[in-house]
Amino acid sequence: MKKVLTIGIAAYNASTTLNHTLKSLLIPEIMESLSIIVVNDGSTDDTELIAQKYVDKYPTIVKVINKENGGHGSVINKLIEIVDTPYFKLVDADDTVEKIGFIDLVNKLSITKADVVLSPFFMYDLKDNKKQLVGYLNSINKYERNKVVRFDKYYQIIQPALHSLTYSTKLLKNSGFRVDEHCFYEDTEYSLYYFLNCKTILLLDEPVYCYWIGSTTQSVNxxxxxxxxxxxxxxxxxxxxxxxxxxxxxxxxxxxxxxxxxxxxxxxxxxxxxxxxxxxxxxxxxxxxxxxxxxxxxxxxxxxxxxxxxxxxxxxxxxxxxxxxxxxxxxxxxxxxxxxxxxxxxx
Structure with missing residues (x-):
């Protein structure tokens, strides 16, 4: 089966969460269409060991890359260099994907040529176990669901975020942009730079990503x-x-x-x-x-x-x-x- 999507996982000392992330991605119906790359960013815990177990079990799907610590941005830059499938999505090693939405995303990617794909996502608060749906448009007006639209029709209401984005690999590579390394909050750069040459967007209505919040160690605390x-x-x-x-x-x-x-x-x-x-x-x-x-x-x-x-x-x-x-x-x-x-x- 032809692979259509690379999932890049930024993992630093993620031994307590990486299993959760990988299990959510390895859905039998679509996993052969995926390439999953775990980038171990200089972890000092068992992150590499956990990732390698998945490589051993799913050798045609999961890969692990070990590198010196350079921060989240260095992982993004590395992944953009090596990705070789038509589409790319970044998933952090303490987050998960939603089964129905993820299957829908992968199936849609096999028949689209859109530069960018946008999908809703959930925010799951660990403190109170509440799950909130977040959209990618700052408008409640009707929009063309599950259709490819022109950027210049929606540019005033798009609210891009790492969790809602799937990029065309060609768009990423041709841009030549790199995000800041050894720096937190560079995901904002990742969410914006690559729209410069975007012409078309596929708008999905099924949530794909689940962003887990509430940990005191997170950068957004x-x-x-x-x-x-x-x-x-x-x-x-x-x-x-x-x-x-x-x-x-x-x-x-x-x-x-x-x-x-x-x-x-x-x-x-x-x-x-x-x-x-x-x-x-x-x-x-x-x-x-x-x-x-x-x-x-x-x-x-x-x-x-x-x-x-x-x-x-x-x-x-x-x-x-x-x-x-x-x-x-x-x-x-x-x-x-x-x-x-x-x-x-x-x-």
Whole structure:
């Protein structure tokens, strides 16, 4: 059977979760259509041993690559180099796939030529065992389900995320883009860069991915986000650089898409800095971040309150701070920091 999809698994010290991930993928009806590559990113636990057991049992399906630790981004870059099936999907080693949706995805991939495939996904909160369905459009309007559509018809309402994405391998390889290595939150780059040359999208309505959240060790945990905020900002600066370097090649739809998406990320970063416990520190870092955006991309700097990715309110507040030389920031920080923290936890 011809293989149509490579599943790349980023695995670092994943001995407690990797079995769960691999079992969810190895569905008899479709597994011969898959190539599953586990990239062991310098783990110090039994990740390699667990992966090798699956290689031994499913030698035509599962492979393992061992490499020095380079972070999630290095795994993505490595996988894009070696993937040789028509489509590629990234799955983290502490997540799973949904059986019905995954079977549907693989079957659809065998008959499509779309550049990108988007599918809903679940977020499963380990703390309260709640499972929430998440879409990939920021609109409740009807859309063309299970059909290939043009990017320029949907560019204003797409909300791409790693968990919703399956890419054409040709699109990935021809782009030449690499995401940041030794850095958290680079999945935002992975979710955006490759849309630059996207023309067609297959819109699916069955959830494929299950994103397990609630662990204190995850990078999206609020305390980890605050500790690693410099890495979140590094990703934002990379996105800004990407926009500035490639906007000459963007048509109107792509330019608006990237302005919306990137200013949405910037708005989240302003909120992250606002969530710092010390008001003076929060003000200083927010001003510094704001000035860096102004220096590197005056266009995005001015657009920060115009995007439609949930950042308009934050952008308007930032523009008020700019006009008032950031006066009143510490008072508002005192009044609203807790609500911002709770918002980040929920988001």
């Amino acid at each position: 609020i305390q980890n986000r605050l500790k690693r905020r410099s890495q979140a900002l590094r990703v934002s600066y990379s996105l800004i650089s990407f926009f500035e370097n490639n906007k000459k090649n963007m048509d109107n739809a792509k330019e608006i898409f990237y302005k919306n998406q990137i200013t949405g990320v910037l708005s989240f970063d302003y909120q992250l800095l606002f969530a710092l416990l010390n008001g003076k520190r929060a003000k200083y870092e927010s001003q510094e971040f704001d000035l860096n955006i102004k220096r590197t991309s005056p266009e995005l700097y001015e657009y920060v309150d115009k995007g439609n990715m949930g950042g308009k309110k934050v952008g308007k507040v930032i523009k008020i701070f700019r006009k008032n030389n950031w006066n009143g920031y510490i008072f508002l920080h005192f009044c609203f920091r807790k609500s911002i923290v709770n918002k980040i936890k929920m988001g």
